[in-house]
Amino acid sequence: MADLPEEPHIATLVDAMAQLASAMECEPLPKDEAIHLLEHLLFHRERHGRKGRARWPLVVRGIITELELRNQLMAHSTTELAHHNNVDHPEHFAGDFRELGLAFEMGLYGREAKLCSADFYDHAGNPNRVRVIERLAVDCPLSPAQLCEGLQRQLNLPEFHNGHSEEDWRSAVEAGITYEVSRPSKRAGSLDAWDRSVPVGCNVAITIAASKYEPPGQDPDWDSTEVVERVGQGMADLLQQPVYHHRSWLGPDKIVMRDRVFQPSSNAKSDS
Helix, strand or coil: CCCCCCCCCHHHHHHHHHHHHHHCCCCCCCHHHHHHHHHHHHCCCCECCECCCCHHHHHHCCCCCHHHHHHHHHHHHHHHHHHHHCCCCCCCCCCCHHHHHHHHHHHHHCCCCCCCHHHCCECCCEHHHEEEEEEEEECCCCCHHHHHHHHHHHHCCCCCECCCCCCCEEEEEECCEEEEEECCCCCCCCHHHHCCCCCCCCCEEEEEEEECCCCCCCCCCCCCHHHHHHHHHHHHHHHCCCEEEEEEECCCCCEEEEEEEECCCCCCCCCC
């Protein structure tokens, strides 16, 4: 892609990771470990016996967006810092999280990330661009790829795309709503370790995020009830497993805990 540097500036990204550690109120990774992690995530450097994730070539080829790469790098850095300090994955950060996002963008691109139509929401750095985020979870025997194929058929959704080099995260966008399916790696730990509102035993997270700037978010009377019911019940019927709606994000500092459970319909048949 045009206007991208040949490579990210690793030293600036190490500094950004140190700022992230400060916002998490924990110790930063040693410099050599931070560099190793960044080169593993961005390029082909092996780490802990696992192949490099090589995300930088994906953004160069336009497979993922600049904002997606920034978010992925920050998410993995947060997880590694939490493990390094033996603390829970944080729900909140000290200071201005937008400034943290910009620090990572400067390391990656030497400038702010350019937004495109696929970047209609960023609940970390640009919370005013998203109207609502709903979180569901399930104990799923399928891989994220298999689950997404089933959801695509069951709910008539567009194709899910994987911006990662491993099969742990996929997303689809339709009419201003993003549907994300993710599963933590064995190294990252259990899903409820990431988020204490997740019922114990669930291993796959489903995130539904609606933009303010595309339908249905432009409709002042719209809320997420119908889409949560459609996804939750559709997934329960697909998997023949209970699906838990455990949390809603309604704006900065507006988090509502949920305890709704979607049970499989008695006449539903799984096509998985």
